[in-house]
Amino acid sequence: MSKDPIVQFVIDKYTKRSDVGIAKYGTTLQENNTDDFINHAIEEAMDLTLYLMKIKEILKSKGYDRIEDIPGLSS
Secondary structure (H helix, E strand, O other): OOOOHHHHHHHHHHHHHHHHHHHHHOOOOOOOOOOOHHHHHHHHHHHHHHHHHHHHHHHHHOOOOOHHHOOOOOO
């Protein structure tokens, strides 16, 4: 069975993201036991919601109410 290219794409993105974090903070997530991970996760989830709402607003302003309405994205 061949690998799912979407899964591999996400794995590669996570690996690159980890490299950025290690370069920025000088530690791995495994080694870091000092951050408030619950609050970080809540803040990131809130940011994600805001980004998604912004994308939805942009799409709606262009007349797209559903993702299926966007040309070239329908299967």
